[in-house]
Every structure is written in C-alpha cells, then in structure tokens.
Amino acid sequence: MTQHDGDRLASWLDGLGLADQLAEAGLPTFTRDADGHAVWSEPDRLEELDALLHSVGDDPEHAVPVGLVVLARQARLRTELTATPWHTYETLAEVRGTSVDATRFAVHKAASEHRLLVVPLEERSVVPAFQLGADGELRPELAPVLAPLLASRMDPWRAWVWLTQPAALTLGEAPERLAATDPELARTAAERLAERL
Incomplete structure (x- = not known):
C-alpha cells in the first residue's frame, strides 16, 4: 500500500471516529507525523486491514466495520458512565x-x-x-x-x-x-x- 492509501484509510477511520478502537481490536494503529501523514504500527498489514474493514455489508467500498463501531460505542458509554x-x-x-x-x-x-x-x-x-x-x-x-x-x-x-x-x-x-x-x-x-x- 502507498502512503496515500495509508492516509486514506487513516482519514476514513478518523471520520468514523474509530481510530482509537484499533488497538483494542488487535489491529494495526497509526499516529500522525509532523506533515499529518499516517504512520502505521504495522505497515505490512495495511492491505489485510483495509480488506477486513471493508468486508462487511453489501457495498464493500463503503462498508462500516461493525466490530469497531461496537468498541467505539462501548468506549463512549464507559466515558459517559464514569461521568455519572x-x-x-x-x-x-x-x-x-x-x-x-x-x-x-x-x-x-x-x-x-x-x-x-x-x-x-x-x-x-x-x-x-x-x-x-x-x-x-x-x-x-x-x-x-x-x-x-x-x-x-x-x-x-x-x-x-x-x-x-x-x-x-x-x-x-x-x-x-x-x-x-x-x-x-x-x-x-x-x-x-x-x-x-
């Protein structure tokens, strides 16, 4: 995968609010360098990650990774509950x-x-x-x-x-x-x- 593909995947996950759930799901994570480019923890697994995240739904190009959505919801609810x-x-x-x-x-x-x-x-x-x-x-x-x-x-x-x-x-x-x-x-x-x- 190219740097552009890695940036695209990172931006997609950021846009869905799921980037923080990658580690908990056992998937490669990323940070941003000084220029805003994604620096992946396991760049050799990006094609596998991209395929996995887009494997759910009728339209694989726009599929939402349900497992990560669930993890994100759980994290949000935990934060809300600890504020009560x-x-x-x-x-x-x-x-x-x-x-x-x-x-x-x-x-x-x-x-x-x-x-x-x-x-x-x-x-x-x-x-x-x-x-x-x-x-x-x-x-x-x-x-x-x-x-x-x-x-x-x-x-x-x-x-x-x-x-x-x-x-x-x-x-x-x-x-x-x-x-x-x-x-x-x-x-x-x-x-x-x-x-x-």
Missing part, C-alpha cells in the same frame, strides 16, 4: 456513616449475593450510585432487577450500561428508572436478558 455519580469504599462509608472496612465487607457480601453492582475501574472497584438511595443502601425496587443479571455473570460494565440506558425490553425506558414505576416489567426484562447470556 459512583462511590469508592471511602465515599460510600461516609454516606452510610460506617467504617471503610465495614463498608468494604458489606459491598463484597452484597455483590457475592447478587444484590449490588460493583464495577472495576482503573484498578479499583466502584459502586454506581444510581442503584443506591440517599442512605447509601440498595434501592429495594432494584433488587429483583439486579439479581438475574448479576447471577448470570453479566459483564459489570454491560450491566451498568443496560440498567441506565433506554432498552428495547423495557419499552425504551432505562430499566433502573422503570423499576420505580413498573417493577414487574423491569424484573421480567432483566430475567429475559439474563437468559440470553
């Missing part, structure tokens, strides 16, 4: 008015019993705040929604996304919100999702 309130053991202990050790024990016990969503974030565990009341305890209406998801060993990030984003199984409403108004539908949706995993 969540607790460390220390901040949750403060809300609950207990010691950090007691809070850590309670969180681990609740998580092991599928009663609390705990998510790994940058080498620590965090507790998304949407599932808690003002006292730092689990919102009672969420227990029947969380249980099937956590028992199915659903990825914690995927669970956090599903619970807080509009979902088809909950008629376009975020399941954690629906749990307050229609707990039966929220529970049923969670059970159906868990069965698919």
Whole structure:
C-alpha cells in the first residue's frame, strides 16, 4: 500500500471516529507525523486491514466495520458512565456513616449475593450510585432487577450500561428508572436478558 492509501484509510477511520478502537481490536494503529501523514504500527498489514474493514455489508467500498463501531460505542458509554455519580469504599462509608472496612465487607457480601453492582475501574472497584438511595443502601425496587443479571455473570460494565440506558425490553425506558414505576416489567426484562447470556 502507498502512503496515500495509508492516509486514506487513516482519514476514513478518523471520520468514523474509530481510530482509537484499533488497538483494542488487535489491529494495526497509526499516529500522525509532523506533515499529518499516517504512520502505521504495522505497515505490512495495511492491505489485510483495509480488506477486513471493508468486508462487511453489501457495498464493500463503503462498508462500516461493525466490530469497531461496537468498541467505539462501548468506549463512549464507559466515558459517559464514569461521568455519572459512583462511590469508592471511602465515599460510600461516609454516606452510610460506617467504617471503610465495614463498608468494604458489606459491598463484597452484597455483590457475592447478587444484590449490588460493583464495577472495576482503573484498578479499583466502584459502586454506581444510581442503584443506591440517599442512605447509601440498595434501592429495594432494584433488587429483583439486579439479581438475574448479576447471577448470570453479566459483564459489570454491560450491566451498568443496560440498567441506565433506554432498552428495547423495557419499552425504551432505562430499566433502573422503570423499576420505580413498573417493577414487574423491569424484573421480567432483566430475567429475559439474563437468559440470553
């Protein structure tokens, strides 16, 4: 592939907002030199990469690499979720008015019993705040929604996304919100999702 082809491929991926997902997908990555040209990590794999990325869809020339789109969406949602309130053991202990050790024990016990969503974030565990009341305890209406998801060993990030984003199984409403108004539908949706995993 020529420099022009490498630049074209890089610009296409930039335009789709997918350049940052290449490494996670195990594909060659690129940076830009001082002149703005793409410098690929594995230039000998560019033809293979180009063919792979354009292999999906009816029109291979304009096909969108679905796997990278999914990775990009997941990265965007993770960024959005980490911008919402969540607790460390220390901040949750403060809300609950207990010691950090007691809070850590309670969180681990609740998580092991599928009663609390705990998510790994940058080498620590965090507790998304949407599932808690003002006292730092689990919102009672969420227990029947969380249980099937956590028992199915659903990825914690995927669970956090599903619970807080509009979902088809909950008629376009975020399941954690629906749990307050229609707990039966929220529970049923969670059970159906868990069965698919």
